[in-house]
Amino acid sequence: MTKRLLDCNTSDILNMGKTQILEAIAASEGRVVVTEIIGAFQPVLFNLSNAELACAFGSDMLLLNFFDVYNPVFNGIPKVLKENIIKEIKRLTGRIVGINLEPVDVSQETIGEINDISIGRKATVETALKAYEMGADFILLTGNPGTGVSNKEIISTLKAINNSLGDKLILAAGKMHAAGSLNEAGENIVTKADITEFINAGADIILLPAPGTVPGITMEYVKELVSFIHSQGKLAITAIGTSQEGADSQTIKQIALMCKMTGTDLHHLGDAGYTGIAIPENIMDYSVAIKGKRHTYTRMARSVNR
Template structure:
């Protein structure tokens, strides 16, 4: 029987396949915390990576943002070959790791300035294959601000990646904010129709904006979408992608409890609190809000050598 992710050691994560990881998340009953980190920038602690810092404050899963699979960088770790960076981060942190890839839609109406991203960050099958070979446990198809990612492009990318890698790697899809799309802003970021299309295309986990982050996104609305996702057999991840990971502790705790009330399986905190990471105390405060000090301190204290 697969352990709850709450109870897993680093040695458990190493042995898990995709289905075991999904079961482990589901068995934790809404107490899994995902922290987004950027390795391209100078880390907060200079010679300690942001990934290690997030792990130290209680994150269960580390999600690499703005990570180029062609030119991988993680500042603050011992020098290793580029192809070994992900494996080295897994060794140093003892955590499950994921990567954001971005399915850009060049044919949609956009909102605000659109940013061109490097080829190694795009949501392509080739990039997903490279990510899997590097050691990533999950691929998240989503969009950073102003990149022009659309739900239609996510579905197209998901189908292609799922057909090739669907049995090997966890596939998470959805947007944390409009990501530059004019028509997919506010409550139009995601609908039941989108969720059904995501699930039919092979999504394992549906990403939804956390209540109180995107204008018009309420706890009641996300609660309805979480239930719908569960009815279709998918897990859910509520996400803070609006720089509120840099808000005060009270705001973080309020968002955390609203996400818990939606029934979500996983909680995400973004990387824009400080440079490439949430305010570290907010990672811990979020963790304590959804699972208490016992589980938070256990995750922090558990040796990666177990």
């Protein structure tokens, strides 16, 4: 029987495949914290990576953002071959590690400044395969602010990646904010119809904005979507992608409890608290709010050598 991710040591995680990881997340009953990290920026602690810092404050899983699979940079870890960076992060932290890839839609109507991104960050079968070969456990198809990612392009790209790598990689999809799309903002960021298409295209996990992070996104709205996702046999992740990972502790705790009440399986904190990482204390406060000090401190203290 698969352990709850809450109880897993590094040695347990190393022996898990895709199905076992998903089962371990589901068995944790809404108590898994996913922290987004940017390694291309200067780490908060200068000579120690933001990935290690996030794990020290209770993160259960890591999500790498701004990670170019063809020109990977991750400051603060010992010098290794570029193709071994993700494996080195996993060795140092003992965590499940994924990356963001962005399905940019050049045909849609956009709003605000749109930023061009490198080929190694764009979502394609080739970049997904490269991420898998580098050691990624999961891929999230989503968009950073001003990248022009659309749900239509997420679905198209997800289908292609699933056809090639769906048996090897956990695939997550969704948007935590508009990402520059004019017609996919507020309650239009994601709908039941979008979720159905994500699932049909091969998504194992559906990403939704956390309540209170995007205008019009309430706890009741997200709860309805999470219930629908679960009815389809898939997992949900609520995401803070609006720099509120840098808010005060009380706000973080409020968002955490609202997300817990929606029934979500995973809780995402973005990378914009400090540069490239949520405020570390907020990672811990969020974790304590959804699973108490016992599980939070256990994750913080557990040796990667177990």
